[in-house]
Amino acid sequence: MNAVKLLALVPIIGIFVGAIFFNRVTPIVLGMPFLLFWLVMCTVLSSPIMWIVFKFDPNRKEDELL
Amino acid sequence: MNIALVIIFIVLVLAILLGIQAKKGKDMNLEQWSVGGRGFGTIFVFLLMAGEIYTTFTFLGGSGWAYGKGGPTYYIISYSAVAYIMSYFLLPRIWKYAKKHNLLSQSDFFVQKYNSPYLGVFVSLIGIVGMVPYFITQLKGLGLIVSQASYGSISPTFAIWIGAIAVTIYVMVSGIHGSAWTAVVKDILILAVVLFLGIYLPIHYYGGLGSMFEAIHAKDANFLALPATGQSPSWFISTVLLTAFGFYMWPHTFGSTYTAKNANTFRRNAIIMPLYSLVLLFVFFVGFAAILQVPGLTGSDTDLALLKISIATFDPWVIGIIGSAGVLTALVPGSLILMSSATLLSKNIFKVIKPTATNKQIEKIAKYMVPVVALVTVYYTINGGETIVALLLMGYSLVTQLFPALLFSLMKNNFVTKYGAFAGMATGVATVAYVTIANKSVGSLLPFLPQVIKDLNVGIVALIVNLFFLVIVSILTRSISVSKQTAVHLEK
Numbered sequence: 126m127n128a129v130k131l132l133a134l135v136p137i138i139g140i141f142v143g144a145i146f147f148n149r150v151t152p153i154v155l156g157m158p159f160l161l162f163w164l165v166m167c168t169v170l171s172s173p174i175m176w177i178v179f180k181f182d183p184n185r186k187e188d189e190l191l
Numbered sequence: 192m193n194i195a196l197v198i199i200f201i202v203l204v205l206a207i208l209l210g211i212q213a214k215k216g217k218d219m220n221l222e223q224w225s226v227g228g229r230g231f232g233t234i235f236v237f238l239l240m241a242g243e244i245y246t247t248f249t250f251l252g253g254s255g256w257a258y259g260k261g262g263p264t265y266y267i268i269s270y271s272a273v274a275y276i277m278s279y280f281l282l283p284r285i286w287k288y289a290k291k292h293n294l295l296s297q298s299d300f301f302v303q304k305y306n307s308p309y310l311g312v313f314v315s316l317i318g319i320v321g322m323v324p325y326f327i328t329q330l331k332g333l334g335l336i337v338s339q340a341s342y343g344s345i346s347p348t349f350a351i352w353i354g355a356i357a358v359t360i361y362v363m364v365s366g367i368h369g370s371a372w373t374a375v376v377k378d379i380l381i382l383a384v385v386l387f388l389g390i391y392l393p394i395h396y397y398g399g400l401g402s403m404f405e406a407i408h409a410k411d412a413n414f415l416a417l418p419a420t421g422q423s424p425s426w427f428i429s430t431v432l433l434t435a436f437g438f439y440m441w442p443h444t445f446g447s448t449y450t451a452k453n454a455n456t457f458r459r460n461a462i463i464m465p466l467y468s469l470v471l472l473f474v475f476f477v478g479f480a481a482i483l484q485v486p487g488l489t490g491s492d493t494d495l496a497l498l499k500i501s502i503a504t505f506d507p508w509v510i511g512i513i514g515s516a517g518v519l520t521a522l523v524p525g526s527l528i529l530m531s532s533a534t535l536l537s538k539n540i541f542k543v544i545k546p547t548a549t550n551k552q553i554e555k556i557a558k559y560m561v562p563v564v565a566l567v568t569v570y571y572t573i574n575g576g577e578t579i580v581a582l583l584l585m586g587y588s589l590v591t592q593l594f595p596a597l598l599f600s601l602m603k604n605n606f607v608t609k610y611g612a613f614a615g616m617a618t619g620v621a622t623v624a625y626v627t628i629a630n631k632s633v634g635s636l637l638p639f640l641p642q643v644i645k646d647l648n649v650g651i652v653a654l655i656v657n658l659f660f661l662v663i664v665s666i667l668t669r670s671i672s673v674s675k676q677t678a679v680h681l682e683k
Contacts, residue, residue: 133276140269140431144424150408150415156400158415164265165472168272171465175279179458188283188454
C-alpha cells in the first residue's frame with residue numbers, strides 16, 4: 126500500500142465532516158446552499174486527487190501493457 | 192399525435208436501429224453478447240457505467256426528491272463520489288480476476304472465488320430479485336414520461352409495452368453492444384437537456400441560482416439543510432456509505448465492468464466520473480425551481496416535478512426532446528438488466544441444474560430468457576401493487592448484502608469460507624426482507640438508543656448481521672474447507 130493512496134480518503138472524510146459540521150444553508154456560495162456547496166467541492170476535489178493517486182500508482186504501468 | 196410524441200417516437204426508432212446495427216460483423220456468442228468480448232475502450236465503459244447514475248430514477252426521482260425533501264437529496268451526489276473513489280481500488284481487481292478466469296457474470300465471480308456453483312445460484316437469485324424491481328421503476332418512469340409528454344393522449348401502459356418491446360428486440364440481437372450504442376445517444380441527449388433545464392429554469396423564474404435558493408430559504412429556513420432528526424447527518428452518512436457499498440453490487444453494473452479492455456480504464460474513469468456526476472446537480476436545480484412554480488405535488492406525485500415545470504414553461508417540441516431523453520434513460524439500464532438476468536438464469540442457474548448443457552444451448556437459453564424476463568417485468572409494472580413498492584425499497588439493500596463476501600474475496604488471505612459467505616448473505620437478505628416488510632427503522636427496533644443511532648439507515652443493521660454470521664460460520668467451518676482453500680490459493 127503506498128501512502129499516496131491515503132489521499133483518496135480526504136474527499137470521503139470531507140463529505141462526512143461536512144454533513145456533521147456544515148449542515149447549514151447560509152452563506153450561499155456560488156449560488157448554492159452552504160452544505161450543497163461543500164459537498165460539491167468535495168466531489169470536484171476528488172477528481173484531481175484520484176489523478177495524483179493514479180500518477181503514483183505502481184500498478185499503472187504494468188496494467189497498461191495487458 | 193402532437194409534435195412531442197412524434198419526436199419521442201423518432202428517437203425511439205433511432206435507438207432501436209442503432210442498437211440493432213451494433214451487432215454488425217460480430218459473431219454473437221455469449222462472451223460477445225454479455226461482455227462485448229472484453230474489448231470496450233474507456234469511452235464505452237464510461238458510458239455504460241455512467242448509465243448507472245443517469246437512470247429514470249435520477250431524472251425523475253432526483254428532481255422529485257429536491258422538490259419534496261430538499262437537503263437530504265444531496266446524498267445522491269455524495270454517494271456517487273464515494274463510490275467512484277472506491278471503484279478505483281475495487282474494479283481493476285475484479286476485472287483482472289474476471290479476465291483471467293473468463294467470467295461472464297457477477298455470479299461467476301463468486302463461483303470461482305468460493306469454489307461453489309451453489310453459492311452462484313444463490314447470488315443469482317439475490318441479483319434477480321433485486322434487479323427486476325429496479326427495471327420496474329425504470330418502466331414506470333418511462334410510462335410517466337410518455338403519458339405526460341403526450342399531454343395524456345397515450346396511456347402509461349401502452350408506453351410501457353412499447354418501451355419493453357424496443358429494449359427486448361435490441362438486447363436479443365446485439366446484447367451489450369446495443370446497450371453501449373444507445374448509451375451514446377442517451378448521454379448526449381440527457382446532458383443537453385439537464386444542463387439546459389438546470390441553468391435556464393432558475394434564471395427564467397428567479398433571476399439566478401442564488402436568488403432561487405434564497406427564495407426557498409425565505410419560505411422554509413431548514414428545507415435546504417439536513418433536518419435535526421429523521422434524515423439527519425447520521426442518516427446521511429450511513430446512507431452514503433451503504434449506497435456506495437451497493438453501487439457496484441448490481442449484477443448488471445458488476446457485469447459491465449467485464450467489458451473493459453484494460454484495468455486502467457477504471458482508474459481513468461474514477462478521475463472523470465466525479466465531475467461528470469455533477470450533472471446531477473442540474474437535475475436537483477430543476478426540482479428546486481419547481482417548488483415555488485408548480486406547488487402542491489405530494490407523495491409519489493413529486494416525481495412529476497421536472498415534467499410539470501417543463502410543460503408549464505416550454506413548447507411541445509421541447510417537451511418532446513425532454514421526453515426522449517427520459518425514455519432513453521429507462522432503456523439503457525433496462526437493457527443491461529435484461530441481459531444480466533438472462534445470463535444469470537441461463538449460465539448460473541440452468542447450467543448448474545443441468546450440467547450436461549452445451550455452450551450453444553446456454554447461449555440460446557440466455558437469449559430466449561430476454562423476452563421472458565421482459566414480460567414478467569411488464570406484468571408487475573402494470574399490475575404490481577403495494578408489494579412492488581416494498582420490493583423496490585429492498586432491491587438496493589439486497590444486492591448490498593453481496594459486498595462483504597466480495598470484499599474479503601479480494602484480500603490476499605481470505606478467511607471466509609463458502610459456508611460463511613452463504614450464511615452472511617442469507618442472514619443479511621433475511622434481515623433486509625424483515626425490516627422492509629415490517630417497515631422497521633433502527634429507532635423502532637432499538638428504541639432505547641440515542642437519536643444519532645436511531646437515525647442510521649436501517650440497512651446498516653442487515654450488514655452487521657451479515658458480517659457477524661459470515662465471520663462466525665467461517666471460523667466454525669474453517670477446518671472443513673481449509674484444505675480446499677489452500678488448493679484454491681495455490682491456483683491463484
